[in-house]
Amino acid sequence: MEYALAIQKARDYLAAHEDRILQGLQEFLRIASISTLPAHAQDMERAATYLASRLRELGFPVVKVIPTAGHPLVFADSGPPADNPTALTVMIYGHYDVQPVDPLDQWETPPFEPVIRDDRIYARGASDDKGPVWMHLAALEALRAAVGRLPLRFKLLIEGEEEISSPHLYTYLLEARGELDCDVVVISDTAMYAPGIPSICSGLRGIFAGQIDIIGPAHDLHSGVYGGVVANPIHVLAELLASFHDADGRVNIPGFYDSVRPLSPSEREAWARLPFSETAFCEEIGVPALTGEKGFSPLERMWGRPTLEVNGIWGGFQGEGTKTIIPATAHAKITCRLVPDQDPAKIARLIEEAIASRLPRTVRYRFTVMEGGHPWTTSPEHPYMKAAAAALQECFGAAPVFIRMGGSIPIVSALARQLGKPIVLLGFSLPNERIHAPNEHFHLANMRCGMQALVAYWLRLAAGPVSAE
Numbered sequence: 001m002e003y004a005l006a007i008q009k010a011r012d013y014l015a016a017h018e019d020r021i022l023q024g025l026q027e028f029l030r031i032a033s034i035s036t037l038p039a040h041a042q043d044m045e046r047a048a049t050y051l052a053s054r055l056r057e058l059g060f061p062v063v064k065v066i067p068t069a070g071h072p073l074v075f076a077d078s079g080p081p082a083d084n085p086t087a088l089t090v091m092i093y094g095h096y097d098v099q100p101v102d103p104l105d106q107w108e109t110p111p112f113e114p115v116i117r118d119d120r121i122y123a124r125g126a127s128d129d130k131g132p133v134w135m136h137l138a139a140l141e142a143l144r145a146a147v148g149r150l151p152l153r154f155k156l157l158i159e160g161e162e163e164i165s166s167p168h169l170y171t172y173l174l175e176a177r178g179e180l181d182c183d184v185v186v187i188s189d190t191a192m193y194a195p196g197i198p199s200i201c202s203g204l205r206g207i208f209a210g211q212i213d214i215i216g217p218a219h220d221l222h223s224g225v226y227g228g229v230v231a232n233p234i235h236v237l238a239e240l241l242a243s244f245h246d247a248d249g250r251v252n253i254p255g256f257y258d259s260v261r262p263l264s265p266s267e268r269e270a271w272a273r274l275p276f277s278e279t280a281f282c283e284e285i286g287v288p289a290l291t292g293e294k295g296f297s298p299l300e301r302m303w304g305r306p307t308l309e310v311n312g313i314w315g316g317f318q319g320e321g322t323k324t325i326i327p328a329t330a331h332a333k334i335t336c337r338l339v340p341d342q343d344p345a346k347i348a349r350l351i352e353e354a355i356a357s358r359l360p361r362t363v364r365y366r367f368t369v370m371e372g373g374h375p376w377t378t379s380p381e382h383p384y385m386k387a388a389a390a391a392l393q394e395c396f397g398a399a400p401v402f403i404r405m406g407g408s409i410p411i412v413s414a415l416a417r418q419l420g421k422p423i424v425l426l427g428f429s430l431p432n433e434r435i436h437a438p439n440e441h442f443h444l445a446n447m448r449c450g451m452q453a454l455v456a457y458w459l460r461l462a463a464g465p466v467s468a469e
Helices: 003-016 018-029 038-057 130-147 169-175 233-242 265-272 278-285 298-304 344-358 383-396 410-419 444-463
Strands: 062-066 073-077 089-095 115-117 120-122 153-159 184-187 199-204 206-215 307-314 329-338 364-373 401-405 423-425 441-443
Touching: 003 018, 003 130, 003 444, 018 038, 018 120, 018 130, 038 062, 038 073, 038 130, 038 153, 089 130, 089 410, 130 153, 130 444, 169 410, 184 410, 199 383, 199 423, 206 233, 206 344, 206 410, 233 307, 233 329, 265 298, 265 401, 298 401, 329 344, 344 364, 364 410, 383 423, 383 444, 410 423, 441 444
Parallel strands: 089 153, 089 184, 184 423, 199 401
Antiparallel strands: 062 073, 073 153, 115 120, 120 441, 206 329, 206 364, 307 329
């Protein structure tokens, strides 16, 4: 079928069936699939089962709900087109689990009772990642309706543990390598740069997370009796944490930057051309001014430079009034966002070496590694990326930009390593859709354009050869 005719038929189909598509999404959003809370284990099962039933309705001959030691995976395989057994195979990855909803009193409407207002759908998971997953299913439905079949082989891998770092997906990747074989992986768990600016993400920062425990006396001590002779773990921890950065905003850990891949001049120039107002950015997030590593722009710091942040700190008396003690312990949680070619295991070792060398003999410490994920990048010049860019420009009416994301999706680097195939991060959410926060929402205008862009992408891939080189 002629490309232009197929695209128009798909657009007409999506418009005619929008109410039903949104009703299905709302049913999906009503399932409280919070992966981190054991009380929602049955909701996780319900969400996986609901997805599987939808995939069967779409005509996928192979649909499996795969149990793990945690929450189930959903896998589907359309098989190759009957008239083209060597067609490209596309793997679509997403996740059906969502973040907890706290603080509940800040939601304008209940988080698992989705509502549509101002052409946005509000619910936990609307933007991250149930809305984008549902968008993919609707695009496949429209593609089949427009062409009469799926012109590519599609595999879907939708997990239920992304929000808790995908602990059991890695095992599945090793065990099911053959089943997951594909030509390209497409993921829509990233965001557009801004409204009206379609975007393709070409890089993600990795992550290291750990906890520092400073251990002083065997129990809390009277601060009058022992003050001045016993080291206070909170004081020691505060000094240690303060030593982790220098006056120029650089991470003050020996060897921390040794493996950092410099940003290319072309990438820095491209980011400098993006519309960015530091004043508006500060107003949006509620800070008086920005900070960070000298010599780099805010976008460069957020996307292409590594960081070390203190995420939480506690110890001693927390109640009302006063309690005159020297606390027995003090604690901090830290994370590092890593860039190519940093290794989270090496970063953990360097941080512990710094801790051991900087602490006085008056305390002990415990350093716990909690999480690690590698950074990932790809070239905007890859043919799969160029085809995606053409589809975006056609459906959004604007040239897409190639950006990076400051956050981490550790499974992306794992998929790249295990499958050895290109990955295209094609996101349609917006940065201000309050993911992980109260009043999460998804702009339906972007969902509509996104579904059309996905159909256009699949048709472009089906129309001619795409080199994997």
